[in-house]
Amino acid sequence: MSKKAASAHWTDEKPKRRQTRFLKRFIVSSDSHSFIGRLYDLGIVSMHFDSYDELAKYPDCKYVVDTVSRVEALTRRVESLNLAGNMLWPEPFPDNFKKLPITRYEWLTVTADLFIIRYVSVIDCALLLINQVLDAGLADRDCTYSRLKRAGLPDAISSHLKAMLDAQQSIRDERNMRIHHGLERSFTDDDVTFKLASSFTDRGSGMTGFDYYGRPINLDISFKEGLVWMQKDFVRHANVLQDQLDALYDLLWPEFEDRFGPLVAVANHGLNAGARRSRT
Secondary structure (H helix, E strand, O other): OOOOOOOOOOOOOOOOOOOOOOOOOOOOOOOOOOOHHHHHHHHHHHOOOOHHHHHHHOOOHHHHHHHHHHHHHHHHHOOOOOHHHHHHHHOOOOOHHHOOOOHHHHHHHHHHHHHHHHHHHHHHHHHHHHHHHOOOOOHHHHOOOOHHHHHHOOHHHHHHHHHHHHHHHHHHHHHHHHHHHHHOOOOOHHHHHHHHHHHHHHHOOOOOOEEOOOOOOOHHHHHHHHHHHHHHHHHHHHHHHHHHHHHHHHHHHHHHHHHHHHHOOOOOOOOOOOOOOOOO
């Protein structure tokens, strides 16, 4: 195929207006909820022990440290969504992809993979935290919504988890299609031309011609169009996720205190000063 050929025949269809104006950068907050601060404060107890085995002799300390470990894994995974944000709002904006190991089209593909995989796994990490807080006793590999529910999830937490799973179903479906079926999302209104132009321009000597709609090929516009479409996805899903996680922490906090309080009451290690602070 000639590098100057984009489409032998273009359509009479009228394309939608291409949106290339960036949205305001969105930073996902990972650990701002007071319940997380409460756990981190309690987790300082681990500094009084030389090993986990020694700490684990005290049920209250073990319960706290194991819970802190799970909430840290969850907050790290939430924070990692901002890696995708860095790719969607690149600063400085890359101006010469010939110096980079990936093309503009590949940049968007890698970013989509990064966001989708890590976004879906946030709930997986949340399930592990719930399992720990509720002391449900499930092995990590068995920690699913259905098994937690059978283990005796409180109704409010069960309903909230179901809502979280329903809200991310479209992303889970896309994850499955990408990983198991090899299907990819589209980034622009003419991805065939965008992919070809990106390959020829970022790896070769360039490409001229017209796209599916008869417009002169403009790789910069196509790249920005793809970024903006993905920015919208990112902001929409991340906003929902933050609200859902805050609500989940609200539900887990009293469950944690209900289990932690009796353990502290019978503790004999002498390290429980201030540990009885209730939720405020």
